[in-house]
Amino acid sequence: MDILADWEKIRIHFSKSFRRNLHVAIASVDAENNPTTTPVGSLFLNADQTGFYFEKFVTKLPVNATTNNKICVLGVNSNRWLWIRSLYEGRFRQYPALKLYGELGALKKASDAQIRALARRVRRTKDLKGHKYLWDDMIYVREVTFTKAEKINLGKMTRGL
Template identity: 60%
Template sequence: MSIASVDKENNPTTTPIGSLFLNKDQTGFYFEKFPSKLPANERFNKNICVLAVNSNTWFWLSSLFKGKFKADPAIKLYGQLGARRTATPIEKNLLTRRMKLTSGLKGNKHLWDNMEEVREIYFTKAEGINLGKMTESLHI
């Protein structure tokens, strides 16, 4: 996933985030260990846009074969950055479960060890992307 934000000079920038979690109440959070631009931009403009792309190979191959998508291939989630805070034990457990498949690899330790801080996100709207004829039946 990527999160787009705007800096104090109104320049857009995107930040890749591998640890975004969505809640059922139009909120979410991500672990904020490496991002530097998002926290800096949050001081001037809290508005963000998350681009979430369905990366399932079968979804794309079957859609390309049929000439249309049965669901949105990507969604833009608009919202605002919230507070940075210490992760709860439940949030840390969610991250551990998500990264379990790669837990024995050296890179896993470099990337996801000692994840202690999360940034809250509050979402205000969601929007499917338009890919012409491939998505026209989804946005009627």
Template identity: 60%
Template structure:
């Protein structure tokens, strides 16, 4: 079910923020050079105000390789919060999107601006004292831009019909 990507962009951004807090990642699907689908979990996706976004591209090697052949991607964000689902199951309908897919095209890889870097550091701030932070996130420096062209809500029949 299509969503108007321009009119509903604020709601889409809100959904992605909620999902990132709950799941700590989204999934980006692409097609590799053998024309096989592949998915990559990304914990650093940010959505801008103009139907664009970016993610830090340190570990996304398959996604980077896929983009050399085909820049089209799909990003999936699902609200996996248990109470969100139990409440919907009890009421027989969802109060908000259970999941949203964004379709788009990967853009240039470039150095992150100071603002982009600070946004990421705020997101992972609570982990700075942990050993894994230094292995994963301390030296994030380059981002990949994304331009989104289409959005869809996850269709779960009658449970999402009113959304």
């Protein structure tokens, strides 16, 4: 998969994945080379193979970035009908899962545009009590630069994608 040529397809996949799962999994490696994954519900992909996420609850990613800033992001589209239809047809018509490889960048104060993007994503929960606890004070983002994309191989089911 070519990260430049297929970037718009990648962005669409991650958007669909987020709608179903409400998060992606970001893998990193600590100073002792132990792998760990972190669920992140605020990853946004920009138009230029970069992205950002709000760094409020993540604890391992910023610590791991001090010794190794490389990450892998897994986005799985868990749409039940996608999987049932694909199992019935014997093949997927669209990617069931993708991995993005990249590097964590600087932590910085979120821009107004980034805060608006988060507000759009969580707007349906704005009247719920937990909304305030989770999203009212999201003010810092971590930038990410992506360098490689990889389709998940499920044999004959994903051949031709």
